[in-house]
Amino acid sequence: MMDFSGLKESIEAFDSIVIFRHINPDGDASGSQSALKTWLKDNYPEKDVYAAGSQICTQGVWPANDEVSDEVIRKSLAVVLDTAAANRCDDSRFENAAKIIRIDHHPDRTPYGDLSFVNEKAAAACQILAEWFEQQGKHMSSKCAEYLYKGILTDTLRFSTSNTTPDTLKAAAWLTGFGIDIPAINRELFDLSMDEFRLTSAIRAKVNAESSGFAWLIMSEKEMESFGVNGSEARGHIDEIGHVRDFRIWAMFTENRKDGVLSYDASLRSKKTDISIIAQQFGGGGHKNASGVKGLSEADLYKIKELLNQAAENENRI
Ligand SMILES: [Mn+2]
Structure with missing residues (x-):
């Protein structure tokens, strides 16, 4: 299990949190971003939470992103998810944030951020978030579980890639306990249009x-x-x-x-x-x-x- 020390304290220290992820977002990028926003809104309703980024993942259905001003970013905690390097972030303004946290599973070749939670063995950034949410024991909505499950499912190509581990399946098993609709999620993500x-x-x-x-x-x-x-x-x-x-x-x-x-x-x-x-x-x-x-x-x-x-x-x- 990863050492998450400092993550909770950092989140609780800020009234405003902006969540970032990589360009050309995939299911794990949009899944981790949407899940963290949902979880923070559920458990810290007094905080302002924004999902930054101009593009939306085209695989599956995802919530729209938020407009965030430069001024808000400057006073906020930035959480950058699933992003291998600073220049891969969808919105480079994250670098102006008061504090930067990175949560990721990509190899850590070009470190960035004030606090970094990188587990290269995790199959998805969503897996790391699921592990942390489980540890926290706070409220988990089925929507939040669904976003995380979608991220894990897409990054592992339906649990078939070599980085699918017991921990991946444990995270997924935990998420399925929140009443998510497994066949509907699979159809949403993997059914094809005629084109x-x-x-x-x-x-x-x-x-x-x-x-x-x-x-x-x-x-x-x-x-x-x-x-x-x-x-x-x-x-x-x-x-x-x-x-x-x-x-x-x-x-x-x-x-x-x-x-x-x-x-x-x-x-x-x-x-x-x-x-x-x-x-x-x-x-x-x-x-x-x-x-x-x-x-x-x-x-x-x-x-x-x-x-x-x-x-x-x-x-x-x-
Ligand atoms: Mn990923």
Whole structure:
């Protein structure tokens, strides 16, 4: 169990708390943010609590964010959730807050904040919050439990990733005791629209399977336009590819044109090999089995494909 000393005291010391999370929020980012806001409002009704950030997670249904003024941020406690580095935060104004707390499960390569609660072994930031809420023994609404459960479910791909541990399942089990609707949550998060269903067919049809066990595809701007998705939405379907037994490492590249210049954004996945090391070589990063890179040139795209192919080859030799 993590050491949460100082967290409760910091929260109780401030009348105003602003909750932040990473850009392009996923279920864990929006889940942890919505859950913390709900829990704080339930247990400290006299405090002002805000959820900052301009974007909203497109997977599932989430509450809208709040407008927060510079003045409010300056006098507030900032809690930054699920955010690997300061420059990944959706609203950089968190740096002006009176005090900054980070709660996260990403590798701690670029520390930030006055107080940090990082557990790299946790499958989700929502898992860490669930553990802390359970310790606190205060009021837990079923809405708060649902937000946390959604974050854990999405970050673990329905309890199937390698970082799903006994602690993950304990947190989830505790949350399910608050009357959440498990099948409805799964439908909300994972059912596809007809367009998405067609997009997944296109992804399957486009996969190039190398003999090494490396699989990859490139989605053009035109294709994404025809399915009504942007690059990150298209790459959101990358995990489909991993269901082929022979694939060890797989990558999805999406075209990205900015000011007339074409580059590629990539999502990388593996079953065993630590591909975050390869992602880092191109300015990206992430987790051992799930990483990403942005803004690859054509030459870098070729290079990273070679490295991933080689890594799959190396796995064959073990
Ligand atoms: Mn996360």
